[in-house]
Amino acid sequence: MMDKIARACEKRPFVVIGVIALITVLMLTGIPKITTETEMRTFLPKGYPSIEATLEIENKFGGIQYEFILIKSQKVTNANVVRSLLDLQQKLVTEPTLENYVMEVGSYLDFLLPYIMVNSQLLPDNQLELTIQSLLAQPQIKNMVENKSITHDQKICLLSIRVNSNLKQSEASEKTGYFEDFVKSYASESGAFDASITGGYSISRDMQKMVGGESYILLLAAVIFIIVVLALAFRHASDVVSPFVVIGLAMVWVMGIMGHFGISFSTVAVAILPLLLGITIDYAIHMIYRYKEERSKGYDAGKSAVSSIKTTGTAVFLTAATTMIGFGSWLTSDLPPLRDFGFLSMLGIFLSFVFVVTLLPAFWVIRDRKKGTERAAKVPGYGASKKAKSAIDRGLIKIAMGAVHHSGKVAITAGIITVIAILLATQTTTAISFEEFMPAGVESVETSNEIEEYFGGQDPSSAVMVLVEGDITDPATLGAMIQLEQQTLSDTRNTNITSSYSIADLILATNNGSLPKNSENAKAILRILRQQMPERTDVLITSDNGAATIMFMGSAETDADLKLMADIVRTNVDQVAPNTQAEFAVGGMPAIAADLLGKISESAITTTLIAFVLCTLVLCFIFRSPVLGLITMIPVTLALIWEFGALYVFGIPLNIMTVLISALLIGIGIDFSIHITHRYMEEWKDRLRKPEESVGTSVFHVGRAILVAAASTCGAFGIIMLSGMPMLGIFGGIMALVIILCMLAALFVLPSILVAYARRTGRKRSVLGPSF
Numbered sequence: 046m047m048d049k050i051a052r053a054c055e056k057r058p059f060v061v062i063g064v065i066a067l068i069t070v071l072m073l074t075g076i077p078k079i080t081t082e083t084e085m086r087t088f089l090p091k092g093y094p095s096i097e098a099t100l101e102i103e104n105k106f107g108g109i110q111y112e113f114i115l116i117k118s119q120k121v122t123n124a125n126v127v128r129s130l131l132d133l134q135q136k137l138v139t140e141p142t143l144e145n146y147v148m149e150v151g152s153y154l155d156f157l158l159p160y161i162m163v164n165s166q167l168l169p170d171n172q173l174e175l176t177i178q179s180l181l182a183q184p185q186i187k188n189m190v191e192n193k194s195i196t197h198d199q200k201i202c203l204l205s206i207r208v209n210s211n212l213k214q215s216e217a218s219e220k221t222g223y224f225e226d227f228v229k230s231y232a233s234e235s236g237a238f239d240a241s242i243t244g245g246y247s248i249s250r251d252m253q254k255m256v257g258g259e260s261y262i263l264l265l266a267a268v269i270f271i272i273v274v275l276a277l278a279f280r281h282a283s284d285v286v287s288p289f290v291v292i293g294l295a296m297v298w299v300m301g302i303m304g305h306f307g308i309s310f311s312t313v314a315v316a317i318l319p320l321l322l323g324i325t326i327d328y329a330i331h332m333i334y335r336y337k338e339e340r341s342k343g344y345d346a347g348k349s350a351v352s353s354i355k356t357t358g359t360a361v362f363l364t365a366a367t368t369m370i371g372f373g374s375w376l377t378s379d380l381p382p383l384r385d386f387g388f389l390s391m392l393g394i395f396l397s398f399v400f401v402v403t404l405l406p407a408f409w410v411i412r413d414r415k416k417g418t419e420r421a422a423k424v425p426g427y428g429a430s431k432k433a434k435s436a437i438d439r440g441l442i443k444i445a446m447g448a449v450h451h452s453g454k455v456a457i458t459a460g461i462i463t464v465i466a467i468l469l470a471t472q473t474t475t476a477i478s479f480e481e482f483m484p485a486g487v488e489s490v491e492t493s494n495e496i497e498e499y500f501g502g503q504d505p506s507s508a509v510m511v512l513v514e515g516d517i518t519d520p521a522t523l524g525a526m527i528q529l530e531q532q533t534l535s536d537t538r539n540t541n542i543t544s545s546y547s548i549a550d551l552i553l554a555t556n557n558g559s560l561p562k563n564s565e566n567a568k569a570i571l572r573i574l575r576q577q578m579p580e581r582t583d584v585l586i587t588s589d590n591g592a593a594t595i596m597f598m599g600s601a602e603t604d605a606d607l608k609l610m611a612d613i614v615r616t617n618v619d620q621v622a623p624n625t626q627a628e629f630a631v632g633g634m635p636a637i638a639a640d641l642l643g644k645i646s647e648s649a650i651t652t653t654l655i656a657f658v659l660c661t662l663v664l665c666f667i668f669r670s671p672v673l674g675l676i677t678m679i680p681v682t683l684a685l686i687w688e689f690g691a692l693y694v695f696g697i698p699l700n701i702m703t704v705l706i707s708a709l710l711i712g713i714g715i716d717f718s719i720h721i722t723h724r725y726m727e728e729w730k731d732r733l734r735k736p737e738e739s740v741g742t743s744v745f746h747v748g749r750a751i752l753v754a755a756a757s758t759c760g761a762f763g764i765i766m767l768s769g770m771p772m773l774g775i776f777g778g779i780m781a782l783v784i785i786l787c788m789l790a791a792l793f794v795l796p797s798i799l800v801a802y803a804r805r806t807g808r809k810r811s812v813l814g815p816s817f
Contacts, residue, residue: 050402051354055347058407065404069294072301079304090379095640098512098632103210105592106584110210112244113203114228115492121202122177124170129237130154140227146220149207149580153194156186159577185554192500193544201499207584221246243492251489255769263768267761271326278753287405288329292321295396299389317393323761325397327716327754328361332401334750336409346413350406358402360723363667364716365398367660371712374652441748445740445796452797459794463683466690497600501543509614509635511595515627518567518590520560523549525625526595532617533597539613541606542599548585608639656711676798677722680790681715688783697775706779714787720747721791725799736803740796755788
């Protein structure tokens with residue numbers, strides 16, 4: 046395979062480039078065909094009861110997406126403030142720019158309107174304020190609103206706006222912008238109160254603006270950093286530019302294939318570019334260094350390109366294959382976004398490999414064919430540490446040869462570090478702290494934190510939802526709903542669920558704290574509620590009285606809190622549901638998140654094991670030696686163990702993100718070991734060098750490429766650490782850390798193991814089969 050590619054690049058470089066150019070034109074025609082997918086439900090897996098219940102709630106009640114306006118004033122029960130709030134509520138519903146966005150608006154005033162309005166007019170100011178105070182003192186109303194939509198000191202209140210949950214991402218972002226502008230403009234003009242906004246759409250919009258604004262800066266900074274590294278490593282400007290051409294073509298082809306084959310563009314596709322930036326740069330660096338090495342031996346451009354493809358091209362194939370396996374293991378996930386990311390990553394990596402071993406060599410042949418041969422340089426052997434061309438080369442060789450000469454000390458040191466890492470890993474926290482993942486200085490996030498401080502969790506879109514189906518007007522059903530709420534809130538395990546809300550609560554409050562005696566009485570009360578507060582009633586019970594929801598509000602700081610909230614509600618549903626003819630189903634984002642996070646954890650462990658096993662099998666097959674395949678896996682295995690110890694040192698929890706990164710890094714981090722092992726076997730078996738001499742020669746030739754590749758990749762990920770998004774910063778930091786650990790393990794640990802392997806086995810045959 047590599048022979049045919051090499052000969053084509055040598056003999057027909059223009060044809061190779063021409064074919065790539067023609068196919069690129071074809072791929073460009075596919076890019077306009079790409080459709081964008083932002084519908085959240087398409088990202089959810091099937092077969093989860095919590096997801097099915099949530100989707101059913103959305104179908105029956107029109108969605109559970111909310112925005113909130115936090116109102117602050119000297120007294121939100123002041124007549125002027127009350128009039129302004131009611132006016133704002135009305136205008137939010139009728140504002141043309143918010144059509145198909147604002148569905149319903151609610152506040153504490155909804156519970157007071159029947160008593161503070163006469164003939165559709167508000168009471169006079171003095172009477173209005175006195176009436177409001179009297180009503181808020183009544184136990185039934187007080188229990189419904191105090192510290193839920195108005196604070197005890199009456200200085201702060203909350204407006205809840207149910208918004209259209211079926212909007213596409215772009216439309217939702219645009220409408221949310223109009224909503225924020227309208228509310229802030231109204232608050233400024235009225236002067237009656239201060240208003241700040243939060244909610245799912247607001248936070249998503251603010252974070253997208255933040256990430257979108259900084260992503261270009263971070264990407265540009267990463268590109269500049271890599272350009273500087275490449276410029277220091279290579280003399281040819283074309284060698285600095287060509288890797289970016291390869292990355293650009295790979296992205297064009299990926300997007301073209303997406304368009305031609307109807308693969309939707311989603312948020313996961315955005316991550317492919319920086320990923321290919323880090324991976325493809327490594328492939329190109331190793332190929333460029335090998336080409337320069339062959340040229341330094343006096344070979345012409347064609348022969349140098351052929352040799353580079355046959356040797357380092359094979360090593361690049363191995364690294365691409367193992368990296369594709371790392372991402373391909375994600376195809377086993379239940380989550381569509383992870384499957385899409387795995388597939389697109391595999392596709393991008395494969396295309397990057399193809400361009401690195403075809404486009405780059407063909408370009409070199411065309412560029413350098415008139416230059417003839419270059420003056421040969423003596424290739425260093427065992428004494429390379431004294432004859433190497435630079436301090437960097439000498440330092441790398443000293444590291445490798447020192448590891449060989451002191452293999453016992455290296456083994457003991459690596460063993461001690463590994464044991465310490467394992468012990469520290471057992472002390473690492475496993476919880477995901479959501480607060481640590483949220484950026485600082487974002488108004489919607491800060492407003493959300495304020496609402497949680499004043500009112501606890503009050504966002505229905507973040508509530509554990511219980512769908513009740515049956516005859517809701519049956520007193521037995523209403524009694525079961527009240528019982529479920531009481532049991533859940535009083536559960537001894539509960540520390541996060543702060544309140545509950547259902548149509549049964551409204552009926553109880555309207556009926557002087559008593560349940561209706563029969564279904565007809567319940568229906569009569571519902572008719573009153575639908576007249577007095579339709580926006581409240583419609584989200585709690587369907588028009589045919591055949592389904593209702595119970596909302597359990599609360600706040601969760603970690604993924605463990607989410608799971609506990611869902612478990613408490615489910616436990617009490619199992620106790621209450623058998624006593625009624627109605628059917629109960631638990632849904633809502635906490636329940637979905639708890640189910641998915643648990644499944645992702647299991648899936649992540651599975652994908653990591655699959656990636657490890659498949660990478661090992663591929664290496665055993667290609668190297669034609671199970672022992673050599675396992676040896677090549679040792680550095681990345683050590684690095685992953687060391688990573689878990691480092692997580693404890695840096696205070697990073699062991700959670701889903703870190704485990705997912707582990708599966709990814711099995712493919713990426715093994716690259717250093719593959720290049721060292723492949724070159725070592727080339728020097729030892731094919732060129733018949735002594736084991737120790739092969740180490741010095743191998744590190745001399747691939748060590749600098751490994752160092753440059755590690756520097757460029759770590760630098761790029763290190764720049765991501767500067768992101769204002771803590772989650773991205775942690776991701777970048779972990780990636781950079783593990784890449785460094787993989788490189789150190791490959792340079793310090795692997796050489797002595799390879800020498801020991803060579804001494805015990807002797808030379809039998811070439812490491813690579815004839816197909817390569």
